[in-house]
Amino acid sequence: MARPRVGSPQREGLKAKIMTDKPSLDQWAAAAAKEVKGKDLTWHTAEGIDVKPLYTAEDVTTDPGLPGFAPFTRGVRASMYAGRPWTIRQYAGFSTAEESNAFYRRNLAAGQKGLSVAFDLATHRGYDSDHPRVTGDVGKAGVAIDSVEDMKILFDGIPLDQMSVSMTMNGAVIPILAFFIVAGEEQGVDRKLLDGTIQNDILKEFMVRNTYIYPPEPSMRIISDIFGYTSREMPKFNSISISGYHMQEAGATQVQELAFTIADGMEYVKYGVASGLDIDKFAGRLSFFFAIGMNFFMEIAKLRAARVLWHRAMTTLGAQDERSKMLRTHCQTSGVSLTEQDPYNNVMRTTIEAMAAMLGGTQSLHTNALDEAIALPTDFSARIARNTQIVIQEETGMTKVVDPLGGSYYVEALTQELVDKAQEIIDRVQAEGGMAKAVAAGWPKAMIETAAAARQARVDRGDDVIVGVNKYRRQDEDLLETLEVDNAKVREGQIARIKKTKAERDEAACQAALTALREGAAKPSSIENNLLALAVEAARARATLGEISSAMEESFDRYGTQPTPVKGVYAAPYEGDARWAQVVDGVEAVTRRLGRKPKLLVAKMGQDGHDRGANVIASAFGDMGFDIVSGPLFQTPDETVVLALDSGVDVVGASSLAAGHKTLIPELIHKLREAGRTDIKVIAGGVIPPQDYDFLRDAGVQGIYGPGSNVVECAADVLRLLGHNMPPIGEAA
Numbered sequence: 001m002a003r004p005r006v007g008s009p010q011r012e013g014l015k016a017k018i019m020t021d022k023p024s025l026d027q028w029a030a031a032a033a034k035e036v037k038g039k040d041l042t043w044h045t046a047e048g049i050d051v052k053p054l055y056t057a058e059d060v061t062t063d064p065g066l067p068g069f070a071p072f073t074r075g076v077r078a079s080m081y082a083g084r085p086w087t088i089r090q091y092a093g094f095s096t097a098e099e100s101n102a103f104y105r106r107n108l109a110a111g112q113k114g115l116s117v118a119f120d121l122a123t124h125r126g127y128d129s130d131h132p133r134v135t136g137d138v139g140k141a142g143v144a145i146d147s148v149e150d151m152k153i154l155f156d157g158i159p160l161d162q163m164s165v166s167m168t169m170n171g172a173v174i175p176i177l178a179f180f181i182v183a184g185e186e187q188g189v190d191r192k193l194l195d196g197t198i199q200n201d202i203l204k205e206f207m208v209r210n211t212y213i214y215p216p217e218p219s220m221r222i223i224s225d226i227f228g229y230t231s232r233e234m235p236k237f238n239s240i241s242i243s244g245y246h247m248q249e250a251g252a253t254q255v256q257e258l259a260f261t262i263a264d265g266m267e268y269v270k271y272g273v274a275s276g277l278d279i280d281k282f283a284g285r286l287s288f289f290f291a292i293g294m295n296f297f298m299e300i301a302k303l304r305a306a307r308v309l310w311h312r313a314m315t316t317l318g319a320q321d322e323r324s325k326m327l328r329t330h331c332q333t334s335g336v337s338l339t340e341q342d343p344y345n346n347v348m349r350t351t352i353e354a355m356a357a358m359l360g361g362t363q364s365l366h367t368n369a370l371d372e373a374i375a376l377p378t379d380f381s382a383r384i385a386r387n388t389q390i391v392i393q394e395e396t397g398m399t400k401v402v403d404p405l406g407g408s409y410y411v412e413a414l415t416q417e418l419v420d421k422a423q424e425i426i427d428r429v430q431a432e433g434g435m436a437k438a439v440a441a442g443w444p445k446a447m448i449e450t451a452a453a454a455r456q457a458r459v460d461r462g463d464d465v466i467v468g469v470n471k472y473r474r475q476d477e478d479l480l481e482t483l484e485v486d487n488a489k490v491r492e493g494q495i496a497r498i499k500k501t502k503a504e505r506d507e508a509a510c511q512a513a514l515t516a517l518r519e520g521a522a523k524p525s526s527i528e529n530n531l532l533a534l535a536v537e538a539a540r541a542r543a544t545l546g547e548i549s550s551a552m553e554e555s556f557d558r559y560g561t562q563p564t565p566v567k568g569v570y571a572a573p574y575e576g577d578a579r580w581a582q583v584v585d586g587v588e589a590v591t592r593r594l595g596r597k598p599k600l601l602v603a604k605m606g607q608d609g610h611d612r613g614a615n616v617i618a619s620a621f622g623d624m625g626f627d628i629v630s631g632p633l634f635q636t637p638d639e640t641v642v643l644a645l646d647s648g649v650d651v652v653g654a655s656s657l658a659a660g661h662k663t664l665i666p667e668l669i670h671k672l673r674e675a676g677r678t679d680i681k682v683i684a685g686g687v688i689p690p691q692d693y694d695f696l697r698d699a700g701v702q703g704i705y706g707p708g709s710n711v712v713e714c715a716a717d718v719l720r721l722l723g724h725n726m727p728p729i730g731e732a733a
Contacts, residue, residue, distance in 0.1 A: 194236065
């Protein structure tokens with residue numbers, strides 16, 4: 001039978017018949033309801049979006065446009081990955097500059113295209129490695145950098161005029177960027193050729209990550225000075241990476257991450273303009289950094305929505321150049337989605353998240369290694385993570401088409417929902433005077449902590465499934481070989497290098513440069529009084545990171561905050577839950593026996609500012625009836641002991657994320673014993689490799705709770721430590 005000709009009456013009649021016979025949405029709904037026996041298929045997400053089981057053309061209300069054109073929904077470049085794939089940029093750094101340099105060289109030889117430097121927590125917080133507050137932090141969770149000499153070793157043999165370098169630094173951003181500039185100079189590289197990004201996003205630090213040094217106002221002055229210096233002196237360098245990543249890691253929903261990140265960016269632009277900069281002279285060098293979690297399509301839509309929102313925001317702020325309105329972003333797969341339990345599942349998680357970043361249109365990507373839920377990545381795990389990106393680029397054909405999900409009914413509708421919901425939060429921020437004022441008021445941090453507590457409750461109840469953790473759990477877990485840094489050895493080496501640097505420098509020139517910086521911090525910002533320019537002079541004179549930070553601290557002071565746990569959020573989903581009731585009854589029984597509530601101190605020792613876990617524990621245990629003392633961040637073991645004794649606690653819960661547990665927790669226990677308080681129980685939680693459990697138990701730790709631990713069961717275990725006969729799961733009291 002011959003096929004009808006295009007445009008013929010026969011063809012048009014056939015088309016009309018097909019359209020007439022096409023099932024209606026009502027017919028589809030009836031058929032679906034019959035199949036699922038009336039079950040509600042709507043997915044009510046944590047973002048407040050009701051995701052329908054079916055999307056059609058009727059759900060697409062906006063035109064996303066074309067890639068490379070405003071508002072850049074479909075990508076910032078017309079050809080996207082069909083023209084050039086995203087940059088493979090692995091975030092790494094540990095121990096010494098020498099070891100990190102060797103690691104970088106191996107990765108670059110294996111196909112990595114850019115460097116992303118992780119610094120240790122002593123460096124983040126502006127302390128030299130010889131400072132007494134950082135004995136457990138040096139070389140842990142990043143590389144120790146105390147002077148230009150360390151920075152030169154870090155990039156030895158890596159030409160800084162050819163390599164894009166991203167540096168995750170916020171608190172000590174002035175000395176680190178100064179060291180980078182001088183290290184480039186001493187390689188023979190003009191600063192105008194330096195390519196890369198400095199994170200420099202302090203508002204996010206005050207909300208979630210807490211590796212700040214100075215109060216908000218001088219911190220914002222530092223950012224403005226970096227904008228001014230880099231726009232004049234470093235045209236290829238991105239002066240800020242506005243980060244939502246750490247917000248999601250701290251528990252933010254995708255809407256919150258999106259809204260607060262864009263609002264942070266708007267605040268930075270306002271400060272730059274207020275300092276006298278032309279918006280179109282510096283805005284084109286701003287970049288962003290987002291987390292990519294396991295909510296696959298939500299993450300894809302989030303990156304598309306971010307580009308729409310930034311274009312809208314920059315238009316409102318007065319940018320004229322379309323490049324100033326173009327959101328360029330780096331992405332990193334989620335750390336919080338990785339699990340200690342059944343860790344090889346993390347390879348799949350990272351692959352799925354990498355695909356979401358790619359389909360969302362990122363400009364560069366870091367893929368986390370399978371062992372990062374418990375330790376720093378090994379060469380083996382880092383190779384798998386890096387090759388995940390290489391395989392996607394080289395083998396799948398995914399890079400052959402620009403924005404392959406453009407036009408998807410679901411993706412387009414979800415993008416618009418995220419735009420609308422994030423805009424509501426952005427509008428509230430702007431109505432209340434901007435993000436700096438919102439951060440000072442504390443409501444963005446409280447909103448994120450509420451979301452984190454609610455998420456943990458859903459996981460603990462099994463409402464949100466994590467394979468291998470709360471469903472399909474294995475009886476015997478794989479014990480991964482992990483990378484361990486000898487903290488004492490690294491610190492010893494760093495102290496020796498600091499002494500050598502100070503002995504060989506021109507002391508008078510160094511002190512003169514530090515005096516100029518100290519005086520500059522006390523005066524208003526100007527081209528002649530730019531803090532980064534002054535710090536470059538101090539770095540050339542071999543001032544250390546701690547000395548440069550201290551010089552500014554004399555004028556700015558050092559900032560500190562007290563955690564305030566949210567209340568009632570964790571308890572809400574447990575209404576009517578039998579196990580929850582058992583634990584609450586157990587707390588009440590202990591209360592009757594003691595004549596007061598059992599008291600738990602949640603302690604954060606060392607320079608690790610990540611406080612999601614500590615805040616969730618404090619909130620959940622408080623909801624169960626414990627009396628909670630939330631210790632200040634950045635305590636020493638001595639300070640924690642004093643607080644524990646003064647507060648009259650029964651248990652100290654030490655929260656660890658940055659590998660300082662083998663130094664700080666045994667010291668805490670030793671100090672308690674010296675005070676004659678062997679009755680105070682010490683428990684530990686956080687990112688602790690199972691290989692370290694015996695070491696901690698031998699040191700006197702009585703309970704260890706790694707990632708994925710059920711918080712209600714943790715509370716039941718603590719009650720047993722306090723002498724209450726708490727029944728196992730499911731048994732009656």
